[in-house]
Amino acid sequence: MNAAPSAIAATGDKAEGSAVRFPKPQDVVAAERPLRICVVYSRTPLPMRRADQMTVAHLLAFLKARGHAVDFFYIDTGGKAAPEERAWIAEHTRRSVGVKLDLISALRGLTRILTRLVPVQVGLFSHPEQIRDVREAVKSGAYDIVYTYYFRSAEITRDLGFPNGTPKAERAGRPATFLAFQLSQTLNARRIAKNAPDLPHKLFYEVESRLVERYEARIWQHFTRSVLIGHSDAAEIRAACNRHGQPELDNFVFGAHGTDVGRFKPRTDITAKPDHLVFSGVMRTPTNVQAAQWFVNRVWPAIRAERPNATFAIVGREPTGEVLELAKQPGVIVTGTVPDPALLIAESSVCVNPMQAGGGMQNKLIEFMASGKAIVATSIANEGIGAPTNTLVVADEPADFARAVLDLLADPERATQLGRKAREYVLSQWTWESHYLKLEADFYKALD
Structure with missing residues (x-):
């Protein structure tokens, strides 16, 4: 397994968010008619x-x-x-x-x-x-x-x-x-x-x-x-x-x-790593396993061919054996359980959500958006959210997905603009x- 990203090390059996974390409603007043x-x-x-x-x-x-x-x-x-x-x-x-x-x-x-x-x-x-x-x-x-x-x-x-x-x-x-x-x-x-x-x-x-x-x-x-x-x-x-x-x-x-817009937010105290991609989720869930495999096997080689120093972090607890195998590929990191995925997301240049199965909405996608990150996602990943095209890039074929990632890595100004729009969208629609x-x-x- 490759080394974990620098912002925070993998922690073995500690749970994500090992410091106890509780929901805190923002600007909520008592209802006139309690139920x-x-x-x-x-x-x-x-x-x-x-x-x-x-x-x-x-x-x-x-x-x-x-x-x-x-x-x-x-x-x-x-x-x-x-x-x-x-x-x-x-x-x-x-x-x-x-x-x-x-x-x-x-x-x-x-x-x-x-x-x-x-x-x-x-x-x-x-x-x-x-x-x-x-x-x-x-x-x-x-x-x-x-x-x-x-x-x-x-x-x-x-x-x-x-x-x-x-x-x-x-x-x-x-x-x-x-x-x-x-x-x-x-x-x-x-x-x-x-x-x-x-x-x-x-x-x-x-x-x-x-x-x-x-x-x-x-x-x-x-x-x-x-x-x-x-x-x-x-x-x-x-x-x-x-x-x-x-x-x-x-x-x-x-x-x-x-999503928790106070926890997932742009981080001026963490510098994004050049050519660094992040995907996060519970890595024993079949849909997340399939997404990681699809990206590493069918998209990642094209990205590495053009950006040989690129790195890709698969962030999440309980990675299966299939996910751990992916760390054998050049530049791929499987972190395992980490105290706070938000910090590793902050390190990314681009976040990816390559879901091939699943339904409803993807919490990870709005977490990426709330973090102010440029994102490339499949149609399935964006299906339940319907984020507009000025907030992320949607691509479904491996070649198109790779090209979209490479274009964002080559154009930091556009990536920053997408991330800013993504954050604004979450603040208005997804608290x-x-x-x-x-x-x-x-x-x-x-x-x-």
């Missing part, structure tokens, strides 16, 4: 190591700042949360109820795959104890809103509220229920299968994509609202509905993620607060 909200999630939100954990942690912080009363039901999947992190969760909720994901509960959940043909991820996270706890709480009439993050937890809360279009007279004592699909897992699983590195993975994701499609076409009908990131996700679920003879999805609202204020407005509309 009673039940939030259901399939993990613990802290430490924030994944995009979904960041999203839920920031949501809890926002709801607390707005004065809403939140009960939080989650599954403890074994991640090690520090005492202060658990204290933070307790402070930001009226009560929090966690259940352990052990072998017995996982096996009981997985029986749903065979008996009801639900996707593997839905079966695995249909925790019997969480179903019991949530349903008992909701039946007590304690909530205005039940918010379920990710469709893998849909079995926990299905049919607890009123479907879209229910007359007001028939809603008495029932909450409005929101299912945060975020992205279409049908689209995501199909793309992963297409880019799978071997036959076992390909077969698994082919089967899972079919189960997901069948499930997505039906499950939205059991909730008041569906939350999606972008139009492509809504279109995919609508198409699945048509293929399965179901009513077409009509209850969706858009609810994207934000956590702006997205959660829209979501809160959708809560009120669903009730009224």
